[in-house]
Amino acid sequence: MSKQPEAQRRAFLKGAGAAATLPLLGATAGAQANAPQQPWDREVDVVVVGSGAAGLSAALFAHEAGANVVVLEKGPTVGGTTARSGGVHFIPNNHLLRASGTTESKEDFLRFIVRITYPASYHPDAPRFGATEAEYALLETFYDEAAPAIEALEQMGAVTYMPMLDHNHEPFNDNFVELPENRCPRGRSIVCVPESIEEGRFYYNGGGGLGVDLIHLLRKATAARRIPILTRHAVEDLVVNGDDEVIGVVATTRKGTVRVGARRGVIFGSGGYLHNPAFRRTYMRTPTYGGCGIPTNQGDFLRLAGGLGASTGNLDQGWWMEVLLEEAIQSSDAPTGVWVVPGDSSLMVNRYGKRFCNEKNQPGGRPQTHFVWDPVAVEFPNRVSMMIWDKRAVELFGGIYGIQKAGEPLPKHVISGTTLAELADNIASRLTTVAQHTGDMTLDPNFTTNLQSSVEQFNQFARSGKDEQFRRGEAQGDIGWHYYGGVPKVDNPYPNELMHPLSDQGPYFAA
Ligand SMILES: Cc1cc2nc3c(=O)[nH]c(=O)nc-3n(C[C@H](O)[C@H](O)[C@H](O)COP(=O)(O)OP(=O)(O)OC[C@H]3O[C@@H](n4cnc5c(N)ncnc54)[C@H](O)[C@@H]3O)c2cc1C
Incomplete structure (x- = not known):
């Protein structure tokens, strides 16, 4: 500073x-x-x-x-946010990668990291790939110091590391796997080996530890x-x-x-x-x-x-996730973050009843679609949005990121309707109860018909296996994040495992 x-x-x-x-x-x-x-x-x-x-x-x-x-x-307790976190360390050229025969050169990593952190100034042939001296120095320090720091923690006997394994027991793929600049698509993500395994608690495949284990x-x-x-x-x-x-x-x-x-x-x-x-x-x-x-x-x-006069930067950045509105209104310490919209018969729409993103795109990235500004309507049309799901989602994905558990009373944040039209009416009523927290957001008059069309179109995409609007399920990252946290693999006869048509029959649900 x-x-x-x-x-x-x-x-x-x-x-x-x-x-x-x-x-x-x-x-x-x-x-x-x-x-x-x-x-x-x-x-x-x-x-x-x-x-x-x-x-x-x-x-x-x-x-x-x-x-x-x-x-x-x-x-009052030790561990901070870290103890609540997934505990995944993103470490370029780490010792586990090298032991498996993959070396990630500094140049390759810096090209990739400048590409994703400063896309507006990135150029493959520019000095420092287009980053400023200060930006580049920070990224260089990260490459130079992160792997040695992890190794030093191992050498002092504090922490032992293992690769983070995905639902297929493969090293977890990075976000942005498909970018040509990403020459090390798997293996940067590592996690601690927990001291012991507790019955009934979630661990990554192979027994990888979370933030609480690291702490x-x-x-x-x-x-x-x-x-x-x-x-x-x-x-x-x-x-x-x-x-x-x-x-x-x-x-x-x-x-x-x-x-x-x-x-x-x-x-x-x-x-x-x-x-x-x-x-x-x-x-x-x-x-x-x-x-x-x-x-x-x-x-x-x-x-x-x-x-003391220190200058600061990057304060508008975050690692973004949606939160459930009613929970977040109660307290900014929101208990549930939506890593990705859960389920396969589920989608997300804005106040116009329209989809606006790939619901399975990575957290951190996808939620930035809520920040889109409409200068004509003078609004953030996607800021407060609605997840929509059906009974299948409850039966197969209940309890995940806001979907209610089957057979249990509806949590306060869940809105239901026997038809999509009734669901839309109930969403509209619910919005009136939180108006002072949403900038008095209401549904557009065409919300119901748009929602019905969005579901119909989503169902067509699910049957064909191709989301022609937002390419849901195409990127490897979509699949990795869909299953993140132990989400079960379920029977889905359609070609895209992240898309299943919503039922023709209600009930339908929203949050
Ligand atoms: C659900 C969730 C999952 C996440 N998963 C991942 C993941 O898998 N990988 C990843 O890289 N990141 C993840 N993150 C982000 C990550 O948890 C944080 O970036 C990281 O833990 C920050 O560590 P830290 O030590 O800087 O801060 P913290 O762990 O938040 O520790 C800061 C500590 O400082 C204390 N403190 C604050 N002010 C003062 C003061 N004035 N005096 C004394 N103490 C003070 C706080 O009480 C706190 O205990 C996740 C975050 C969340 C919420």
């Missing part, structure tokens, strides 16, 4: 919203807890902020480099090295000396404020800003409702670093 001039720094604080800046100013102005000359309550070489994968691995590496370390965690291993490794992890320690302020060096932090605990000195440095691994509504509103290009990240991720680092 580079330093910003004072005027920019003030502009940042203003832009971040008054509510967001209050704790920082309060701590400074009130108890002077951040004054450099005050005594420390505790002093170590390195303070690590946050106990997710970033924080715990930073703590381990700092310890291995000879530092004495403390980890401060704002939440367990990292936590065990920190405990073995006697690195303290102090939960309910929210870092609210930084202590800066006369040379503008950060020499410690101020954390709020249940017993009051503590000052922790850092002789050699402070490392932030404190996650994103998902649960800071002011930051979401400021930085996201389209209004969003929340997500599945840990609720203590409120952009504290952004606030503190911005307060």
Whole structure:
């Protein structure tokens, strides 16, 4: 991060919203807890902020480099969003790939990663493939450091890795397999080997571990090295000396404020800003409702670093998934994300009753179709959209990403109708109950007829096996993501395993 001039720094604080800046100013102005000359309550070489994968691995590496370390965690538990995650590491040229005989050169990886991260400036013959020096340096660092970091974690006995295996027990294919620039379509995705296998819990094929398993291993490794992890320690302020060096932090605990000195440095691994509504509103290009990240991720680092004049970037980016509207309205800490629209007799439509994407396209990519702007209607036509499914989907895919379980009462977010027309009426009524959260969104007057046509057309595509509109099921990634998370393979007599006609008979359902 580079330093910003004072005027920019003030502009940042203003832009971040008054509510967001209050704790920082309060701590400074009130108890002077951040004054450099005050005594420390505790002093170590390195303070690590946050106990997710970033924080715990930073703590381990700092310890291995000879530092004495403390980890401060704002939440009541260890693990952050990482402990809720799929735990899949995307590591170019990793040691497991190399052991299987595949070497991914730096040039090949950088060509591919610039192509997908900066498509508007990418050119295969341009210097740095079209990326700026700073962008390229970041991507180079990723290639240079990611695989050695993983190997180092193995060497220190903290984590052992295995390939992430798909539903066919093959190494999981990357997104963008079909791009010619992707010369390593399988094997970058790796997962930890869990310490033990619990009955009844999901693991990747072959017993690959999730984020919760990774955190367990990292936590065990920190405990073995006697690195303290102090939960309910929210870092609210930084202590800066006369040379503008950060020499410690101020954390709020249940017993009051503590000052922790850092002789050699402070490392932030404190996650994103998902649960800071002011930051979401400021930085996201389209209004969003929340997500599945840990609720203590409120952009504290952004606030503190911005307060010191650090410049930041890429804040409008995310790894996107749909959330169920009624759940997300209750709390931005949404329990269910829609990785892909589940089922084969299911589709997604907008307020016009029209499909607008390949429902099986990868999370991260597909959900960006919700951000399309219609300058004539002055609206985001796809922002709030409807998943539609039938009884077959309930029987075969119940319980997955919003589809109700067969034989159980309908969850609050599920809307039903005996016909598509009745379903449309019930969606319209439901929308009136959430109008203050949707920008007063209503269904277009042609929604019902369009929905009927969309289903009819989808059914034709399902019978022929070819989705002529959005090519659902054609990319290998569609198939990988459809089955991700242990989704069962079901009998489907039609040629495209991700498409089955919706029943001619209701009931039909929506969320
Ligand atoms: C359902 C789901 C599945 C995912 N699956 C994958 C996947 O398979 N692969 C992948 O690469 N990514 C995945 N992600 C994204 C991934 O989980 C995150 O990008 C990653 O875990 C971030 O790790 P982190 O250590 O930076 O942050 P976190 O794990 O969120 O840890 C940050 C920690 O910092 C703490 N903190 C925040 N502010 C302060 C403060 N002021 N003081 C002290 N502590 C603070 C938080 O409480 C939190 O514990 C997934 C995300 C979700 C929600």
